[in-house]
Amino acid sequence: MKTFKFQSFVLVLIAFILGFSEFLIVGILDDLGTQFNVPVATVGYLVTIFAMVYAVSTPLITIMIGKYNLFWDLMVMMAIFTFGNILSFVATNFVFLAISRVVTAMVAGVSISLGLTFAGYIAPMSKRGWLLSWVFSGFSIASVVGVPLGTWISTQFGWRISFLTVIVISIMTMGLVFFSLPRDFKQKESTISGQLALLKDHKIQVGMLLPMFNLAAIYVFYTYLRPIITNQLHFSVQMLTILLGVFGISNIIGNRVSGLISEGPGLRAMPFVYISQLILMALMPLVFHYSWLGAVLLFLVIFTMPLINSPIQLFFLSIAEKKYPQSIVLASSLNSIFSNFGIALGSATGGIIVSHLSLNGVGPGGAVYALVSLGLVLWLNHMTQKGLSSDQNSL
Template structure:
């Protein structure tokens, strides 16, 4: 039991380290802008580039490493991740910094996919939902604690020390991986074509669009969270910091609740979640004249954002373990891949909505994607129920 707790901690630490690196840029935009003499908007493209490289590269690299030992693959990927952050540390030009971030993004998605694969390998079925929820919470903790820490370090000691902090945590994480995780973990050997057979399954085809539209719905408004809080709900700058921290905690609560769902109804609970989310999004613009009501609606929406994580991850893993054991890592990567596509889709949609209709439109705009997510999860639940005797 003690070994399982240590291994669980290491998997959460991997997620925290990867999330810390991914989200840090948001907190040090101004410092990087001054350092390299480019606009804040230009530095902001680092976030977009990272997300797109992460989403596009992950499935290809996942397929290539599928036949190798997953423990040593994870060690190599974390080594490249550390190298990428080291290159960011020593970057002397903005172009060099972009290249270093691309290197980091190339391996981040595959590393978390392997970490999620380890969940099924080291934990009994009854504990998988609990552990998955904590691994996903690692990213939330990185957002709530890691980014403010990185920002504070950057402000007081320089942005390079922020990257040095990530490197230090990464080295410690690699040491703990080496000491604690089982080294014989391999998925069933198969060709790339054999691994891709997973994607022919209708349960996977429907399921992989759920995290995309789920996050697209949220990011239509979440991209503009700060201006919504300050200009629409009229909170002070000081209150903004407090609310962002509270919303970060709300995200952790959502992740933990997501784990609880896997012990109960799982995906069967999600239609009710999306009905509630739809109502909240439609009501959001009407709350803009009532500061605390608006803050409450935002908090409830942020809690709803990660509820899908553990149930859909368990769904992917169960389908792969039973019918496509050669595709476990690919199955583990689908949630993170399509979540990043969803972030890009939602952010782009939000930009169009705000440009043409103003900030008041982001709630109803997100509700359209929520409706699509609702239809998909109802369809998937029907398909799972229909195929239950033969498969799941």
């Protein structure tokens, strides 16, 4: 039991450092813009670039490495991830920084997919939802501790030291992975076409779009969270760090609730989540006139962001285990792949809105994607219920 708990901690730490590196840009947008003399909206596209590379490279690399030992796959991916952050640390111009983020993004998605695969491998069935929700919470903890810490370090010592912090924690994490996780883990061998068979499943096809539009809705405004807090809600730089921490706590609570949802109603609960999300985002232009009311609204919307994680992850894994055992790693990666397509879509949409309208438009923009999410989850629940009815009739 102690071994399982320590392995669980290591998997959460992997998610934490991946989240710290990915989300750090949100907290240091202004500092990077000043350093490289580029508009904040342009720096915001680093989020889009990272997410797009993450989403495109993850399935390709996942399929290529799926036949090898997954322990060594994870070690190699984490080493490249660390190297990418070293490149960010020494970046001399904005283009160099963008290239370094591409290197990091190429392996970040594969790393978390392997981490989630290990979670499914080491956890007893009764602990799966619990461990998956904690691994996803690693990203939330990065928001609570990593992003505010990185923002504070950036304002006090410079943004390069923020990346240096990521590098040090990455090296420590690799050491813990080396000494804790099982080294004999491989999935069922298959051809590339055999692994891709998973993507022909209609429920998988609809399910993949759900995390995409879920995060597209959030990242329309979340990419510009720092300017919203300081310019729109008129909080001080000191309050910025505190509020980022509070919003991170909201995200952690959401992840823990996500685990409970996965053990209970699952995806059947999500329509109520997206209706709430839609209403809250539509109210943003009105509520942003009041500092503390706006902060409460942001807290509530950010709470809804991770609620889909555990239910959709278990949904993908259950289908793969029953029908496509050769595609477990690919199934584990779907949530993170399409979440990052969503981050790219949302951050790009937010950039267009901020450039051509103002920060007031990001809420209604996100509400449109929340409406799409609502339609998708209703469709997926209908397909699942129809499948259950067919299975019962065939007995």
